[in-house]
Amino acid sequence: MTHQFPALIIVVPLLAALATPLVGWKNGRLCYYWAVFTMALVCFFAIGLLRSVILNGPISYHQGGWAPPWGIEYYVDYLNAFMLPIIAVISLIVIIYSKHSINRELGGRQMPTYTLILLMITGLMGIVVTGDLFNVFVFLEIASLSCYGLIASGQDGAPLATFRYIIMGTIGASCYLLGVGYLYIVTGSLNLADVSQLIPPLYHSRVVLSAGVLMLVGISLKMALFPLHTWLPNAYAYAPSSVSALIAPLFTKVAAYLMIRVMFTLFRPDFFTTIIPATTILSWLAVTAMMIGSFYAIAQDSLKKMLCYSVVAQIGYIALGIALANKAGLIGALLHILNEAFTKGCVFLVVGAIIYQTGDCTIDHFKNLFRRMPYTMGAFTIGVFSMIGIPPTCGFFSKLSLLMGCIVDHHWVFVAVLLISTILNVIYFFRVIKVASFEEPEADYGRKAPYDQVRMEEVPLSMRIPIMLMAAGILLTGIFSSTIAKTILIHIVPAGF
Amino acid sequence: MLELLLSKYNYWLYVILMMIGLYAMLAKRNLVKKLIGMNIFQTAVILFYVSIGVKTGDVTVPILPYGHHHGHEQAINVAHYLNPLPHVLMLTAIVVSIATAGVALAVLILIYRRYRTLEEDEILKINQEAGT
Numbered sequence: 001m002t003h004q005f006p007a008l009i010i011v012v013p014l015l016a017a018l019a020t021p022l023v024g025w026k027n028g029r030l031c032y033y034w035a036v037f038t039m040a041l042v043c044f045f046a047i048g049l050l051r052s053v054i055l056n057g058p059i060s061y062h063q064g065g066w067a068p069p070w071g072i073e074y075y076v077d078y079l080n081a082f083m084l085p086i087i088a089v090i091s092l093i094v095i096i097y098s099k100h101s102i103n104r105e106l107g108g109r110q111m112p113t114y115t116l117i118l119l120m121i122t123g124l125m126g127i128v129v130t131g132d133l134f135n136v137f138v139f140l141e142i143a144s145l146s147c148y149g150l151i152a153s154g155q156d157g158a159p160l161a162t163f164r165y166i167i168m169g170t171i172g173a174s175c176y177l178l179g180v181g182y183l184y185i186v187t188g189s190l191n192l193a194d195v196s197q198l199i200p201p202l203y204h205s206r207v208v209l210s211a212g213v214l215m216l217v218g219i220s221l222k223m224a225l226f227p228l229h230t231w232l233p234n235a236y237a238y239a240p241s242s243v244s245a246l247i248a249p250l251f252t253k254v255a256a257y258l259m260i261r262v263m264f265t266l267f268r269p270d271f272f273t274t275i276i277p278a279t280t281i282l283s284w285l286a287v288t289a290m291m292i293g294s295f296y297a298i299a300q301d302s303l304k305k306m307l308c309y310s311v312v313a314q315i316g317y318i319a320l321g322i323a324l325a326n327k328a329g330l331i332g333a334l335l336h337i338l339n340e341a342f343t344k345g346c347v348f349l350v351v352g353a354i355i356y357q358t359g360d361c362t363i364d365h366f367k368n369l370f371r372r373m374p375y376t377m378g379a380f381t382i383g384v385f386s387m388i389g390i391p392p393t394c395g396f397f398s399k400l401s402l403l404m405g406c407i408v409d410h411h412w413v414f415v416a417v418l419l420i421s422t423i424l425n426v427i428y429f430f431r432v433i434k435v436a437s438f439e440e441p442e443a444d445y446g447r448k449a450p451y452d453q454v455r456m457e458e459v460p461l462s463m464r465i466p467i468m469l470m471a472a473g474i475l476l477t478g479i480f481s482s483t484i485a486k487t488i489l490i491h492i493v494p495a496g497f
Numbered sequence: 498m499l500e501l502l503l504s505k506y507n508y509w510l511y512v513i514l515m516m517i518g519l520y521a522m523l524a525k526r527n528l529v530k531k532l533i534g535m536n537i538f539q540t541a542v543i544l545f546y547v548s549i550g551v552k553t554g555d556v557t558v559p560i561l562p563y564g565h566h567h568g569h570e571q572a573i574n575v576a577h578y579l580n581p582l583p584h585v586l587m588l589t590a591i592v593v594s595i596a597t598a599g600v601a602l603a604v605l606i607l608i609y610r611r612y613r614t615l616e617e618d619e620i621l622k623i624n625q626e627a628g629t
Contacts, residue, residue: 134586141593148600159607166601167522170535174542181546
C-alpha cells in the first residue's frame with residue numbers, strides 16, 4: 001500500500017487546500033477541523049514512508065508511469081524520509097494549536113488562512129519528496145507564495161516586511177532556476193539522480209561551476225543565511241503568531257534540506273570542498289551568522305523579534321554542520337534541523353500563547369508570568385534549555401555532534417564561536433526567564449497582590465496541549481537522539497566522509 | 498571579441514536584462530519600480546531558457562516529420578529538432594512569475610492603504626515618527 005504514499009503526501013494536502021473554501025463556505029470555523037483532519041492523514045503518510053524506507057530501503061515513484069530521466073520522479077531515501085515526518089508532525093501540532101489564536105488575530109478570515117497553510121505544507125512536502133530539479137523550483141514557489149500571503153495578513157508592519165521578503169525570495173528562486181538551467185544545458189536532464197551521474201566529468205566546466213554557485217546562493221537566500229538574512233526578522237515577527245510558529249520551524253529548515261541535497265547528492269561532496277572552496281566560505285558565513293544573530297537577539301525588547309534573530313543564529317549552526325562536510329558535522333546539522341523544528345515550534349507557540357493572554361510580547365511586561373501561566377512557561381523553559389544545549393534536550397546532542405565535527409577537522413575558531421554563541425544564548429534567554437519568574441510586578445497594578453495571590457491565567461486547553469506536545473518532542477528527540485542517528489542519519493552521510 | 502558577442506548574443510541580452518532588474522530592485526526607492534525590476538529579473542531567466550532551445554538551419558519541431566527535401570521521416574537525431582522542453586518549463590515559470598507579481602501587487606495595495614504612499618523613504622519616515 002505504501003507505494004502510492006509519495007504521491008498521496010502531495011495530492012492530499014493540495015486537494016484539501018483547494019476544497020477548503022467549499023468546506024468553509026457557510027461556516028469558517030469548519031476549516032480548522034478540515035485542516036486538522038488533512039494533516040493527520042499527511043502525518044500517517046509521512047510516518048508510513050519513514051517506516052517503509054527503514055524496512056525496505058529507498059522508494060522511487062514514477063509520476064504518471066513515466067520512467068525517471070524523462071518523467072518526474074518522486075524519490076524518497078533516508079534524507080527525505082527523515083524530513084517528511086518532521087514537517088508533518090510540526091504542522092499538525094501547530095494547526096491543532098491555531099484554533100483560538102487565529103480566531104482572535106484573524107477572526108473571520110479562517111477560510112483563506114487555512115487554505116494558504118495547507119498550500120504551504122503542500123509546497124514544503126513537494127520540495128522534500130521530489131527528485132526533479134525543476135519540480136523543486138515549482139514547489140519552492142508554491143510554498144513561498146502561500147507564505148507571503150500568510151505573513152501579509154499579520155499586523156501593522158507586515159505588508160512592507162512581506163514586500164521585502166517577496167523581492168528577496170524571488171531573487172533566490174530565480175538564481176536557483178538559473179542554476180538548474182545551466183545544468184540542463186550541459187546534461188540535458190532535470191532528474192536529480194540522473195544529473196548527478198552525468199556531471200562528474202564536467203566538474204571543471206565553467207557552466208557547471210556557475211550552476212553550483214547560483215544554486216547555492218539561491219538556496220542561501222531562501223534559507224536566510226547571513227548576510228542574506230535581512231528579510232527574515234521583520235517578516236517572521238509581524239506574521240500572525242500561529243503563522244510564525246508554522247514557518248519559523250519549517251521553512252528555513254526545508255531550505256537547509258535543499259542545500260544538503262544540492263551539496264551532497266546532486267554534486268559529489270568534493271565539488272564544493274575542493275574544486276570551488278564553497279564550504280570554507282559557507283562555514284565562515286555560518287559562524288558570523290551565529291554571532292550576529294545572537295548579538296541582535298540580545299538587543300531586542302520583544303520576545304518574538306528576539307526569537308526571529310535566534311532563527312538566524314540557529315541557521316548558522318545548521319549551515320556550519322553542512323559546510324564542515326564531515327560525518328559528525330552533517331549528523332549534527334541533521335539533528336539540529338530536528339531539534340530546531342521542535343524547539344522553535346515550542347517557543348513560537350509559547351509566544352503566541354503569551355500574546356493571546358496579555359496582548360503583547362515585550363519582555364519587560366512578563367513579570368509574574370511563571371505564576372500566571374505555569375504550564376506554558378514550563379514548556380518555554382524546556383525550549384530554552386534545548387536552545388542553549390542542556391541535556392537531555394536534543395539541542396545538547398546536536399551541538400555536541402557539531403562540536404565533534406569541528407574538532408575532528410581542527411577548526412578551533414569554530415569551536416570557540418560555538419561555545420561563545422552558547423553563552424550568548426544563555427544571556428538572552430535567561431533575561432526572559434529572570435523577568436518572568438523573579439521580578440515583582442510594579443505597584444501601579446493597583447492591587448499589588450502578594451506573590452502567592454496571583455491568579456492563574458492559562459491559555460485554553462487546545463493551545464496548552466500542543467505546547468506540551470512540542471516540549472515533550474524536544475525531550476523525546478533528545479533522549480532517543482542516538483537511536484535516530486543510528487537508524488536514519490547514518491545512512492544519509494554520503495560515501496567518502 | 499565581436500565574434501564572441503555576436504555568436505552568444507542571447508546570453509549577453511539575458512545578462513544585461515537581469516542586471517537591469519537587479520539594479521531596479523536594489524537601487525530604486527519606489528516600491529512599484531522595485532516590483533517592475535523583479536519582473537524584468539524573472540523575464541531575463543525566462544528568456545535565457547527559451548533561447549537555449551533554439552536551433553537554426555534544417556530543423557523541425559518534434560511532432561512534424563523531418564526533412565522536406567529528402568523524404569519524410571520522424572526527427573530522431575537531436576540535431577534535427579528543436580528542444581521543446583525548456584519552453585514547456587517556462588510556461589510554468591511564467592505562471593509562477595505572474596502569481597508572484599499578483600501577490601506583490603496585492604501587498605502594495607495593503608501598503609498604500611496603510612501609508613498613503615509607495616515611496617520607501619516616506620514609509621520609513623512614517624514608521625520612525627510612529628515609533629518615537
